[in-house]
Amino acid sequence: MTTIEECLMKGVVTGMTRSIGIDIGGTSIKTALTEEGSVLDFRTVETPVDDPRQGAAEIHRLISDWMSLADGSIGICAPGPLDTMEGRFLDPPNLPGWHGFSLKDELEDKTGRQCLVENDANAAAVGEFMYGAGRSFQHIVYVTISTGIGAGIVIDGKLLSGAQFQAGEAGNMIIRSEGPEQPGMNIGSWESLASGTALGIRAEKEIGLTGGAAEVFREQASGNQKAARLVSSWIEDTACGTANLLHLLNPEAVIFGGGVMNAAAQILPELQREVESRVYESMRSGVQLYAAELKNQAGVIGAAALDHVPRIGAGTSAGRSI
Template structure:
């Protein structure tokens, strides 16, 4: 009888919660656990250990961990992620490996989500794929012929700072006219707040668009144009087989995609229009955990 393959463990550290999953080799979630993210990283390590300890004997020797950047992947440390302020400069990989006796593969959360969608989600049938998360900010993970594009300084996929306009709001750490400043969930929330004095964000905007409220339609169309411009840039630079869209804003995909797809097609070469596949992500909040579990098998560029 063939020896049964061990399952994989994936961990996703977020500003609000730490998620852990025991994942089969075909990407199915066997077990899932979650705990609030503490401010103190040493406490965080204890919480992670409590989540996964009883999985370790029967899991692979390498464990993937997804987390928000910036991070130094070569040294395995957090740098200064804004939503994990207490974790700045924390030597995560060293501490994890000392506590658990397993090899830790540390990765940016957008890249990990891209790996998850590529192996077990919307991108399973694609050879090359760009995963874009549209949420508080905008980030991306790029998979080319089954390999994750990391970049020389591990910064590939930082598409939020891509300039798509000569004008726009100024935000700390971002270029004026950056994609994130104009097309993120935060950008929508600011517009809705300015016009309606409400913090309902993308959900409220889409509701008002459905009611054909004129200001909402104007805001939505401008946002679609900005989002389409950034996607068109990625299509021209990378020419992926598929674009996969995730993040909280894409909960409104039924209203967004019918407008977004033709807007992207208008902005790319005619020869590319018939080949563009734009799909919603399939894994939802599980993408980081599932993707982290696949980090031991994905190759990097």
């Protein structure tokens, strides 16, 4: 790991801009000092799931000696739904103790810096767009498949935010309206069919594998035919959701990240074929699927880059616009 001293020296040498990014998850808070998408220093702490004020204090403690090294705003990402304008948690299912907490206000008070808050999929999209697999495009969709499914949409170099800051909630898209059910989601939602959780449930029920999505891919790779059939079925569901994104947004590229996809990048060629078979002929050449490059640092790197990527379509007509 680079020391702060090395980083300071490098900064003096390169004259590059350093930023602070924070990624709040259900189990850990990651913080990073970055420079043009590279992580110079990285610190993490367990998320105090019941005490957001303690969380803010921990964050402040972790980043305080970076403050003199970093310019601009502090970027923060967290699980949605969030009011990204006000930097306030709404009702994220995996952080119940943080509901209603105004993280932006709390951290701005502590640090004296502007804080930008974005949901984690959007921040990862910004990271991949600026420094990862999307860096040569202007119009991408980033899809994260892990426990759930989410997306972040960059159009014309800007992050699509949405009237209630909820653009990119791709996991709740309905792709099979007759089932299956998942609490809190639409019946037949993409997430209920193709998330890591959904794949793990199917694996246990249909072929007796209890080790979750990771085990399914390991078994497939080692020649287990039942696992291979299950993976093919999962790829078909993944292709349905992806085809929907393409038909609505027709981006230059779709970039797949998140725990499941990071472990399953070898399926991209088969996914490519399945998606191609589900789009209009005239769109087929535009099916450009890529594996994310920033892996589990996409969140912190993207958060640190939030002030470089303007939001569009943000806020409502009732006067909330950026």
